[in-house]
Amino acid sequence: MRARWLKMxxxxxxxxxxxxxxxxxxxxxxxxxxxAWREITQESVRLSAAGRTDAGVHAHGQVAGVVxxxxxxxxxxxxxxxxxxxxxxxxxxxxEARKGFHATHxxxxxxxxxxxxNGRIPSVFDRHFTWHYPRPLDAAAMHVAGQSLxxxxxxxxxxxxxxxxxxxxxxxxxxxxxxxxxxxxxxxTVEVAGDGFLYNMVRVIVGTLVEVGRGARxxxxxxxxxxxxxxxxxxxxxxxxxxxxxxxxYE
Amino acid sequence: MRARWLKMxxxxxxxxxxxxxxxxxxxxxxxxxxxAWREITQESVRLSAAGRTDAGVHAHGQVAGVVxxxxxxxxxxxxxxxxxxxxxxxxxxxxEARKGFHATHxxxxxxxxxxxxNGRIPSVFDRHFTWHYPRPLDAAAMHVAGQSLxxxxxxxxxxxxxxxxxxxxxxxxxxxxxxxxxxxxxxxTVEVAGDGFLYNMVRVIVGTLVEVGRGARxxxxxxxxxxxxxxxxxxxxxxxxxxxxxxxxYE
Numbered sequence: 001m002r003a004r005w006l007k008m009x010x011x012x013x014x015x016x017x018x019x020x021x022x023x024x025x026x027x028x029x030x031x032x033x034x035x036a037w038r039e040i041t042q043e044s045v046r047l048s049a050a051g052r053t054d055a056g057v058h059a060h061g062q063v064a065g066v067v068x069x070x071x072x073x074x075x076x077x078x079x080x081x082x083x084x085x086x087x088x089x090x091x092x093x094x095x096e097a098r099k100g101f102h103a104t105h106x107x108x109x110x111x112x113x114x115x116x117x118n119g120r121i122p123s124v125f126d127r128h129f130t131w132h133y134p135r136p137l138d139a140a141a142m143h144v145a146g147q148s149l150x151x152x153x154x155x156x157x158x159x160x161x162x163x164x165x166x167x168x169x170x171x172x173x174x175x176x177x178x179x180x181x182x183x184x185x186x187x188x189t190v191e192v193a194g195d196g197f198l199y200n201m202v203r204v205i206v207g208t209l210v211e212v213g214r215g216a217r218x219x220x221x222x223x224x225x226x227x228x229x230x231x232x233x234x235x236x237x238x239x240x241x242x243x244x245x246x247x248x249x250y251e
Numbered sequence: 252m253r254a255r256w257l258k259m260x261x262x263x264x265x266x267x268x269x270x271x272x273x274x275x276x277x278x279x280x281x282x283x284x285x286x287a288w289r290e291i292t293q294e295s296v297r298l299s300a301a302g303r304t305d306a307g308v309h310a311h312g313q314v315a316g317v318v319x320x321x322x323x324x325x326x327x328x329x330x331x332x333x334x335x336x337x338x339x340x341x342x343x344x345x346x347e348a349r350k351g352f353h354a355t356h357x358x359x360x361x362x363x364x365x366x367x368x369n370g371r372i373p374s375v376f377d378r379h380f381t382w383h384y385p386r387p388l389d390a391a392a393m394h395v396a397g398q399s400l401x402x403x404x405x406x407x408x409x410x411x412x413x414x415x416x417x418x419x420x421x422x423x424x425x426x427x428x429x430x431x432x433x434x435x436x437x438x439x440t441v442e443v444a445g446d447g448f449l450y451n452m453v454r455v456i457v458g459t460l461v462e463v464g465r466g467a468r469x470x471x472x473x474x475x476x477x478x479x480x481x482x483x484x485x486x487x488x489x490x491x492x493x494x495x496x497x498x499x500x501y502e
Binding site: 011012013058060082087088089090091092121122123124125127128129 | 262263264311333338339340341342343372373374375376378379380
């Protein structure tokens, strides 16, 4: 049989999952997608993925790579997977990929979104996908403060302990903080795009910008945190359920 | 003790509930709000409500009336209720009302919204609050067809069996069907406002307009259904989880 490389785009509500990465005796997104694959092809595969999202983190556009010997057309695999997957995991696309495609190693950029419900009263409808922060936040100050993080920097201050990574230099290409208007006036959205992210990096960045937004720190503080290369200097790691992996880019 | 009338505005995700109205041995929204009231005031009350939303139906702005002997300030009641309510029910406001206020009898208008996810692939993020309808819908045709229902009419064709109502004449003041744009291009939203609604009326109206939207019927069909005064002539009752009671109006 000839091997064949496929690229899958997957959306999920991470609320019920111990993250993307497969673990024994835990419900993981990778685990349910690999089970679905086995169910429709009778083939055991191991998926590569662009981002190992943590427990509770969501994805609009996670990308997973698979090497398969199945001859089923991509469209049939796509329909078959969605027919057997639970309703909190949906495959958005299955495409043929170049020989050797690896979703982790070939990714050249990722975009994350963090949603904050910044109103006094919690929102019933957004509660699974936004973090409720009841005290007033100055989104404009957060945006200005965040611009100091854009560019190529050593983000050691923004990496949670427990990672094995040695190289903590990454490039953030874009960081925006904006408050919605009209019905969305209580929603503050942080979007961060870059070439790669350290463990919990987006959540620590948001936690740091929230310190500025609530007035505890001024806009000159995030660059100080960055320069310190010390996790203890940064803000809290905000909760996972506000975080969404929006998109992964490839060449 | 002097009786005191209060008006509460309540939002809820109806997914876990057997509807608003209290029932023995069933989880209902009224039941959990009355329990929360008892927990913070040690007083048993019976709430009146503007709309007896069915099992699975949601509310942005349900209105409930309460007659109480509590002397607690409205703001303390508000905060206390939200502290003990589950996270799928939130009190948005507690206000003093005029003597004799009754949320059901005093309502002069209501607005409902029905959300359809009209894309081939289901949406992970909207799945609790939108009905997934995968085949193409012509929202403009649905809008045009719906205008025949605006005004004062006998809506007997749009009432599910099982109601005890004798008078089936109601006035719809506004009915719009619109497709979203940009990221929301797969979302079709039906909004209906009127002086009152029969049992399942909004869901039968939507089911009837969907017949037009999918091309099975033309835009002249809804007025024929209306004139027939026969439930068997109308479309299906669409699922509850797409329906939201948006607002209730009082004098």
